[in-house]
Amino acid sequence: MCWYALADQQKPKVTILATGGTIAGAAATGTQSGYTSGAVTIDAMLAAVPGIDKIATVKGEQVANVGSQDMSFDILLKVAKRINAIAPNADVNGIVITHGTDTMEESAYFLNLTAKTDKPIVMVGSMRPSTAVSADGPLNLYNAVGVAADPKAKGRGVLVVMNDQIHAAHSLTKTSTTAVETFMSPGRGLVGVASYGKNDWYNSPIWKHTTQSEFDISNVTQLPRVDVIFADVDMPGDLIDASVAKGAKGIVIAGVGNGNMNKAAVDAASRAAKSGVIVVRASRVPTGLVGRNVELDDDKLGFIASYELNPQKARILLALALLKQRSLDDIQKLYDMY
């Protein structure tokens, strides 16, 4: 199908929910590396993308305007609720969310578990601010709208479109602090590629998401506290004690290797587990999975293995899981399914 031949009434309708990020960032000149995130509105961003109105009828809503380092559960709950409110409307064929890249992966994963629609939901950001020479935001936004308008994007959960690539929320991770090709999906590969509004599809995510997800945030206003603690050489176990003392209901260890940690940390984590805090072992290593009972005896220690989820996504799943009472077995099963 040639997108450019679409008459107005045939054009897919895409709503953009804008939250900020570098894609909405601005600097005083086109060649400086310092800039302010979340400084440009969605209307100004759309005005910088020539031809976007040829592939879809696009409407923008400003939900927030923050750098994604300041993304919060408050804003994410607002975005998820807004998606769930507008997705059933006949004049919404797809939804795009503009977002900073720093925490894009966990926000994508959160929305993947809490949005209740089969319609395409596509997140997009940029690595260069809107004022930069060769800003990457306008083409990323064009491609994101092209994916959100594509019926083949339906039912694949939340997707992230950056640098011509289509990633699944479960698998993508940020790998470079500054490069435009920062996102990769190391374990599972790309869902597809996007090129000037046309897409090639390779894969569908195998994990439960959106309409099959059991997580319902319609009445949720706050998430339980879950902390991520980074494991390294000679780490002090009292970091874990401090997290418990501060009221964490769950702790994710960004473990060494296969989700491991030194004896001081294992002792503190098993104390935490005995007191009812849920301890999940993830890994600070970017590829491979954390298996159950491999180097540590999870059955005996009362720990959960994160399998393929990195620490930041393991935290999102645990925070949602802890919205209701569940057994350790049931929580472990969630890491298998989601």
Ligand SMILES: NC(=O)C[C@H](N)C(=O)O
């Ligand atoms: N490239 C970016 O978007 C980085 C920015 N700090 C953000 O996440 O909002």
